[in-house]
Amino acid sequence: MIRIERRLEQPGWLNVAVPVGSLVLAFGLSALVLVATGHDPLQTFRRLIHAAFGGQAQLTETVVSATPLAFTGLCAAVAFRMQLFNIGGEGQLYMGAIAAAAAALLLHSLPMAIVIAAMVLAGAAGGGLYALVPGFLRAFLKTNEIITSLMLNYAAALILNYLIFDSQSYWRDTTTAEAKVFPQGKMLPDSAAWPSWTLHGLGLPLGFLLAIGLAATLWFLFSRTRFGFEVKVIGDSPRAATYAGMRTRRKILAVMALSGAVAGVGGASQDGDFRHLLDPRGLQQAGYGYAGIVIAALARYNPFAVVLIAFLLGGVQNAGFTLQGADFPSGLVGVMQGLILFSALGCELLVRYRIRLASRARRPVPEAAT
């Protein structure tokens, strides 16, 4: 009989051994798939690593892919800290992007610094307010936030499409005849183009630096402040929190708003750093929000680990684009990415649980007499 039981103690070395082991497993499984489809696994892996981390150009591309993932990863990690499962990072990112684009278009004549600051604030407000909807429902009606935040992702996607494809909204470019036939967003003003810096040939967009700054801020918030302390207690035992006189409802609202705001800034960064217009297709294609959930889980809610893992997954994603071609179908890239995530999450279980091979199943001991 195989039994899975909770570990009483989690030895520290597991935190390193399990992720490394899961990576090895992922490559092992991918190798099987590659051999079965007639590709040379070693050759493929070499290409994959090269395409992701092989040089400054590749690393810059990886950072571009990693930036939104870092935001959505932080978004999920913030909420998960309090056992609040905000699956709505995707929709909150859209709302942030919408709000930030509006801010940029409205304030186009102001100096760049003000426009950028306004975009960040608008993005945070858009995502944060949107996350407050499931937050309120959870805090006051005990509605399951997994369902509500997930459903709101679809609502946000539809709003996004409506603004560009189905209406003459403020965000839509209607100036040229071409733009009327092929709907697209208005180009954002130059003052809304976020700067980027180059460090030894590695391009670092403002959004990525913001994500790192946010990670540090969140780490401080969670480990050094009363707010973080309350979040930890509520996450561990809501009854103990009530017992200690903590205001659980307010904390739910605050954490959901914070979580959504982080994703919203990610949306603003999409507008300002990369896309320079409100781009429904581009935003929806990548599934940033869902990837963020995986990242948060892998990072075990540690903000710095979120950035690191976002970088690694960004590399895999970026390599996927490079790898696919005539000899390498994009489906196979997806399979490899899936296997990496699958084994990483599957092995994550081993940190908290252990598998025991017992010769005989013991009946669970029922509770003693009452």
Place this chain on the structure above:
Amino acid sequence: MGQQTQAVDLSERRGAGGAPPAVSLRGITKRFPAVLANDAVDFEAAPGEVHALLGENGAGKSTLSNILTGLYRPDEGEIWLYGERVDFHSPRDAIDAGVAMVHQHFRLVVPFTVAENVVLGDHRREGSSFLVHQRAIERRVGELSKRYGMHVDPRARIWQLSLGEQQRVEILKALYHEAKILILDEPTAVLTPQESEVLFATLRSMAAEGRTVIFISHKLHEVKAVADRVTVLRGGKAIATTTMADATPRSLAALMVGREVDITRRREHGGEIGAAALELDELRAVGDRGGEALKGVALSVRTGEIVAVAGVAGNGQRELAETVTGMRPMTGGEVRVHGRPLRGGDAREAIGAGIAHVPEDRLGTGVAPSLSIGSNVVLKSYRRYPIARGPLLRLRAIRDHAADLIKRYDVRTSGPNAPARQLSGGNLQKVVLAREFSGNPRVLVVAAPTRGLDVAAIETVHAYLRDAAAAGVAVLLISEDLDEILALADRVAVMFDGEIVGEVDAETATVEEIGLLMAGVRERTP
């Protein structure tokens, strides 16, 4: 039979003609890790009698009935039904042998109809065929309910029924399965007094047909009202079997509680008893399942005094502790601390008013289990200097505070960073007490403070509680353990069914007196 000390063994009474008893359990022993739930229990019930099984919580009543219904297998001992030895491998064997049980928490499929629930598990008649003969089943269920005066619509769905009606469905189910031996576990817990009367009449008529009814209870007046004989269990042993005619509530209470002999009396804690510190006035609150759990509790505790609330579990004690400490909103009445009323329903307010709380559930409520001891000792003080400065925590102050408390209270642990759940029960309780005392409370509410602790830890906890009283704290002790209550309390209030049914002076009170009150016999001693 050596255990049937003072009672008359009347198992011969009905079996005089040579007919064997319906149920005979012989030397049943059942062990659980760390608990001996049944210790060589002998039990007999005759056909046609209502036989009560009386005992405190943890006396072994449920284990014994679970053995008789095939849910557990005894480690030792034999089960005989109608003179034949049986060996149950599963509840189905027991059902086939004619043993049925009505559990305290009903085993009904809520979206199904009454009739569907009744045939569920039947593999002999209507329920055994692949197609469900709805009509036939409904007719039979209707007949049964008419015959026993238990009105319930066979086509109603379970969720539409009151708890009393649901219980009738359970009994109908047993009758449908042709149970000859019916066990009911605390059947009146969910019933109104009127419904209880109806139930008792049903049970009597079932007994009159020659069935055996085993009635599990800790309420003396019910046992008195319905049973022919009673067997008292205590600490896993069958203490006595007696006919109701020979028993008085007093003698039964004494048997159930079992400490007529010398009791360790309260040791003086030397506190000066002063003015009323905690006053409860007509306090009302709603329980988790929606019913009223506190029905107007009035009680006061003075500074330097330990007042114990005794009672069988589930009579509102947990709700009382939670309401006083602000964890549960009050629906009526008032809580006053040194004359100042509380709004209620807000633990932060209660903490601010100086009410400390040692909760019944140490690990899930008293501490956050995965967080460090350091975090847990500042669970209530993290908002103020020296633990916090503005919105920031002072980690060094937390560490120092934790190290100090660990040393002063002799908590055995690897250090302030160890997670709370690694602590043993006694050490965990020390952490909780240390934290609560460090807030300089004026009132201390403690619930089941020594449950599950070893003797040495119990002594330590008791010493701390006496010290608190000596220092002028008003202590409200909620406990089911009479030894503990008599060892600590100045005054004992007994709670039954959401009310304080009596108050006695701990110096002069007898266990009997408290036991009677705990069993709901309102017999005020002058």
